[in-house]
Amino acid sequence: MDNLVEEFNVYRSKMNDKLLADNNLLVKRIFNLDTNAYQEGALNVKTKELLGLVASTVLRCDDCIKYHLETSYKNGVTKEEMMEAMGIATLVGGTIVIPHLRRAYQFWEALENN
Amino acid sequence: MDNLVEEFNVYRSKMNDKLLADNNLLVKRIFNLDTNAYQEGALNVKTKELLGLVASTVLRCDDCIKYHLETSYKNGVTKEEMMEAMGIATLVGGTIVIPHLRRAYQFWEALENN
Amino acid sequence: MDNLVEEFNVYRSKMNDKLLADNNLLVKRIFNLDTNAYQEGALNVKTKELLGLVASTVLRCDDCIKYHLETSYKNGVTKEEMMEAMGIATLVGGTIVIPHLRRAYQFWEALENN
Amino acid sequence: MDNLVEEFNVYRSKMNDKLLADNNLLVKRIFNLDTNAYQEGALNVKTKELLGLVASTVLRCDDCIKYHLETSYKNGVTKEEMMEAMGIATLVGGTIVIPHLRRAYQFWEALENN
Amino acid sequence: MDNLVEEFNVYRSKMNDKLLADNNLLVKRIFNLDTNAYQEGALNVKTKELLGLVASTVLRCDDCIKYHLETSYKNGVTKEEMMEAMGIATLVGGTIVIPHLRRAYQFWEALENN
């Protein structure tokens, strides 16, 4: 099951490296913003990761969900907190979010089994 | 080909069971609404399934499309009716719907071959 | 209240005329498809209008919702049927659909008061 | 400026009352879930309101944004916290979010001037 | 009719100034990227403006459409070129794009009458 996490991270890393090496300035700057946006500020890192998770979920971006599940997990978000955030995302975004919720739950289990 | 249907149903069932066992009240209630929404009312079940199918299609949720294709099929929707509904969805939602239409058509064939 | 209906129809008509006069062939053909898509076929007109209504609602297009509310109303869709369709749209599309549901309900009242 | 807040609340209240009086069970239950979802749980109310705000913003639902801005404001969210949440929403959802950010900022000022 | 252009620009300018004065670094950087992204590169400015216009149109962001219509107009895009771009956007994005096409056409006329 934990292959799910590694496969995702390996592909993501490999392609990010290629994209950054390509030297398109706009893309590089967007990547750079993305790295900085979730750092401690008026809101703490855990809250920001949950905001990123919910935004990714209602926009139904599986890879973005996986990324924020992993960073949330590493920053001490509990399963119960994650599920409350995902519940709000499912309510706001509707039942079309449910397939992403299934895959998110599976990925969270993979994170716990890692 | 009919593995397509079984694979979908098995994964969906397994993850739904886990999500419901997780005991997040909001998620459980949304699942419950989802079960009841398509029952006979002022509109009949067949019409409601087609509404669910078209909503899922324009929102481009493959798993939701599969689910409503299967329930439509089981409730006696014909291929011609399904295609008219999917045609409207493709017109309203645009050519980005076409890849989902391809997969939907393949899934419908799998349902027929089951 | 019934000004709501007339204002919508007058603006829609005026701009459609201008767009069709502009003579862009692709746009004209899309308009033409749109006119024909909701005609009687394997599915009846009423069902097709409800499909158009639900597609428009989950995609949150107020003008499209108004158009299909009016054609639904003219084709004998009852308020109860309309509300069942809109309920499914709100469940599938999530609570972000609610503001559109409010405006749809107001427009339906305007149709009834016309 | 503070008319902005009152106008929004009056229309929202009036139409919600009508929708609930209409007695469509599915719609009533969705409204009910919406009321309960943001209550204290594993996550506190303030965090949940920010999750609702960011979900509404990336899905670009102005009325939903207004609602969560008001509840966030009433629950003690500071302008700086709101802006950090909206910044993440703009990054995740892209520059198409910016027009909603403008209107959100204007609404927040109206809340402060109330 | 040309008030349409001025009203849009005045509100946009006023709120952008407020947002930039607010000093949220992430928001400021996104605004900065937005300014630079449409400058001459491997693709010329006119092509980039049309890309921005089509992206804004399929994502159905009226204010973004207005902005790119104005910059397209100022960079010498003809009405015929604009309509071909908008036609592609309507085909890809579906008939839900049509209400935005109506408003875009009206705004283009306002630009021409300015």
Add this chain to the structure above:
Amino acid sequence: MDNLVEEFNVYRSKMNDKLLADNNLLVKRIFNLDTNAYQEGALNVKTKELLGLVASTVLRCDDCIKYHLETSYKNGVTKEEMMEAMGIATLVGGTIVIPHLRRAYQFWEALENN
């Protein structure tokens, strides 16, 4: 790597043939519009393909992206031009576009290695 291109084309071709053989008039007409929309007009083919690419990217339709990457490639779009178009799409559509950008870059490499 070049299997990526062939697999995509084979599946797309096979299912398009089935859909066209199904004889739903609306679907056939939409396919027909799709074929004609990208032909030389006031805008040249290369520009139109880039418009189709950006529209597909901000709407996050991987198969549509692949299709327009391939037609762009065949019409002489350079990697640098493609990346500028995709950069604009990522800025307008937000960081949720990034996973599609990764897959697009991989597909472009497959096109080059074909």
